[in-house]
Amino acid sequence: MERAGMEVAGMAEEDQQRIAGMIDALQARDSLRMYNALVERCFGHCVDSFRRKTLEKQEETCVKRCAEKFLKHAMRVSMRFQELNYDKVTPD
Secondary structure, three states, rough: OOOOOOOOOOOOOOHHHHHHHHHHHHHHHHHHHHHHHHHHHHHHHHHOOOOOOOHHHHHHHHHHHHHHHHHHHHHHHHHHHHHHHHHHHOOO
């Protein structure tokens, strides 16, 4: 079984399933944290009036731009983290 780049060969099936469940839970938690951070940051930065139920045009544009930048940044950080981890695992 391979998950998140780690092999757990030689472990009992029950242990492998428990580890897989823990990894899934951690990934779900991290996804929710990232989503909450995105909403908090972009809403706080872009929305400054509550005159209407819907966002004004400039607020909507700002939120879209902010979310795009946030997600690109998160993706880049994740890719860099993977690169650093790969360099540590592979022998030189």
